[in-house]
Amino acid sequence: MNKLTFILFAFIIIKNTNLFAQDILWWFDTNDSSFGQSSAGDINRDGFLDIVFGCYRNDSCIYSISGLDGKLLWKFNAANKNSEGCNDAATLIYDIDGDSFPEVIVPSSCNPTTYCFNGKDGSIRWAAPTRGSDSPPTIGDIDGDGNLEILHGEFWDYLIYLDAKTGNQKWELQIQEKTWIQTAPTLVDLDGDNILDFVIATWCLDKADTNRIYAFRGYDQKLLWKKEIEGRVYHGTSVTDINGDGKPDLVIGDYSGTLYALNGENGETIWQYTNPLLYYIGSPAAIGDLDSDGICEIVFTSAFMVTALRLDGTEFWNYQVPKGNPSFRGVALADLNGDKMLDVAFATNTGQVYVLNGGGGRVITTFDLAKHIGKSFDINHAPLIADFNEDGKLDIFVVGGKTDYPDFLNNYGRAYLLSVGKGYGPNWLMFQNNIHRTSSLCPKPNSIKENPVNFEVYPNPASNYIEIYFPTINYEEIKIYNSYGECVIIEKTNNYSPLNRISIWHLPFGEYFIQIGNKRKKFIHLM
Helix, strand or coil, X not given: CCHXXXXXXXXXXXXXXXXXXXXXXXXXXXXXXXXXXXXXXCCCCCCCCEEEEECCCCCCEEEEEECCCCCEEEEEECCECCEXXXXXXXXXXXXXXXXXXXXXXXXXXXXXXXXXXXCCCCCEEEEEECCCCCCCCEEECCCCCCCCEEEEECCCCEEEEEECXXXXXXXXXXXXXXXXXXXXXXXXXXXXXXXXEXXXXXXXXXXXXXXXXXXXXXXXXXXXXXXXXXXXXXXXCEEECCCCCCXXXXXXXXXXCCEEEECCCCCCEEEEECCCCCCCCCCCCEEECXXXXXXXXXXXXXXXXXXXXXXXXXXEEEEECHHHCCCCCCCEEEECCXXXXXXXXXXXXXXXXXXXXXXXXXXEEEEEHHHHHCCCCECCCCCEXXXXXXCCCEEEEEEEEECCCCCCCCCEEEEEEEEXXXXXXXXXXXXXXXXXXXXXXXXXXXXXXXXXXXXXXXXXXXXXXXXEECCCCCCCEEEEECCCCCEEEEEEHHHCCCCCEEEEECCCCEEEEEEECCEEEEEXXXX
16 A cells, blocks of 8 residues: 555545544444333433433343443343343333432333333332333323322233332233234323323234224223224324314324324324325324424324325325335434424434434435444434433434344344434433323423412523522422423422522423412423
8 A cells, every 4th residue: 555545545534433423422332222212311310311221132131321421321131031131112211209310111021020220220129020011101190199100011912000109010901802012002181181091002913803092091991982993003192183172182003004193082083194105104103393383293104204294184295215214113303403493303224314304304414324333233213312412412312233033142233322413402302202102292281270470480491401589488399390290390498598599400391380389380491
């Protein structure tokens, strides 16, 4: 190699290295791919978001890694003496006991156990026996008793319902014989009684039977309605008001390639959409205002198609992924380029990550992670979106790898954090966006009402933190409620006297209400 050739060769290497270094912030290697979707939250209270995900059989571990630099915080091997530890269900991060340190909920698939870990160190808080699950867990006060419960589907026909603090089983409900419940139970008040109901769909194992969507009343599991559909359903339901009546409606796709918009009260079809290129719909739909016109749209993936629909079921745009590369887990929505319109991020089974402009489906940027790792790389994982390293730019987190079965000993995996751009968000921190798995940035309006207050909240809207200036009257505590009416933070006011000021950091995007005594004030957290 002559000197000039060497210089050019070195320049190319440096140029490519800088290109990847600019876009790829870090990566974390595993021994298998991840099919159970990740979630993010500040589980060790260091001020930075952390990420938790599970891996397939050749790895079997549940990982907690720092979003800042990808360093391992803790891991847990979910295999037992009778099975490998395939962890195919999405994780869930939530503070179940109000101590400000979130817990991590993970249903394992091969090892029929649902785990609750203490987020700060990975120690097991409780472990509940199940029938095994691919169904992402949801959490909420489902029976109206003031306590949190965890609900997820199981193999062999059933739905299980666990006390969030103890893991004790409250009930188990058989849905339909010879089915698996793969979908996350979506929690939503369908009957207007201010208590959560739940919606699930079936993956029918008996070809002679029919797949169905079911809606049950939360507090007594009474069947509200059921609807027969043509195909199996793997991922769950999305929620928004489709028909303009101010009540929640449902959007869900099946393996016949049909997307259904259903009246939430009775399950009746509002519209259904299909076209000849929709071989199947495996992903959940995501709902958000893509073009900032004040009206929401619906986005879903189906094989190699990404389709955006208007609320009336007509097509807004579609994008065919090059070379027919499928995207199975669906999209995440956030403004990633700063134009104040939502963008659409998704990944493919050949290792590409795409960001499309929500207003028309135009490609903004792509990442070729198969090229970076230098071998086959299937990303069977929907993105998370946040500014994980707090450099002012939004990032995308995905996990991919190569998985063969039953010969899985040569499997491998890698998690990536990708820097994208200076956008306005919001964060997308878990599968289907939130703890109720509604896949929506357009929820039903909150029933909690604002009333006159004698305290101040600044800034409002907020982008990183809020400060609450409260009166000298010695109220015992300040409560913050999310848009679902759940109390997410409790602060004792006597810890802050005589300053009478509380700072709250790193809330997820959303609408919140602060309550002091009997006074409530709304604020918006943008990032």
